[in-house]
Amino acid sequence: MVTTELTYLRGFSGFAVPDLDAARDFYREVVGLDVADNPMGMLEITLPGGGMVIVYPKEDHEPAVFTILNLAVADIEQAVDVLTERGVEFLRYDGFEQDERGIVRGGGMPTGGWFADPAGNVIAVMEL
Numbered sequence: 001m002v003t004t005e006l007t008y009l010r011g012f013s014g015f016a017v018p019d020l021d022a023a024r025d026f027y028r029e030v031v032g033l034d035v036a037d038n039p040m041g042m043l044e045i046t047l048p049g050g051g052m053v054i055v056y057p058k059e060d061h062e063p064a065v066f067t068i069l070n071l072a073v074a075d076i077e078q079a080v081d082v083l084t085e086r087g088v089e090f091l092r093y094d095g096f097e098q099d100e101r102g103i104v105r106g107g108g109m110p111t112g113g114w115f116a117d118p119a120g121n122v123i124a125v126m127e128l
Helices: 020-030 076-085
Strands: 013-017 034-037 043-046 052-057 067-073 104-106 109-116 122-127
Touching (some): 013 020, 020 034, 020 043, 020 052, 067 076, 076 109, 076 122
Parallel strands (some): 013 052
Antiparallel strands (some): 034 043, 043 052, 104 109, 109 122
């Protein structure tokens, strides 16, 4: 029986995009996150609260069929206003009642909405 403990240094997630330059600009300028280039040719996005996500290039990228990133906000109305002003178009999904701005309210879901990055990856912004 193994008795040695396993110690993780840190945890992070990652996702692919076909164009790192477009991703860098989008996540930095539109979403407003801290984005840095790393020495291995990827991007590192520092998330609020200290988490980190890597973004790596993949020429034959296909967007995931699920939300890859969730961002919590204190005021969904203000977040939607700012993101819309920056050119974000909120997505609409069958099965969810969304208002004219694309915000879901109730139905067992957090109040929020979804939008896509330039690669088609889906991001949620939600009021917690």
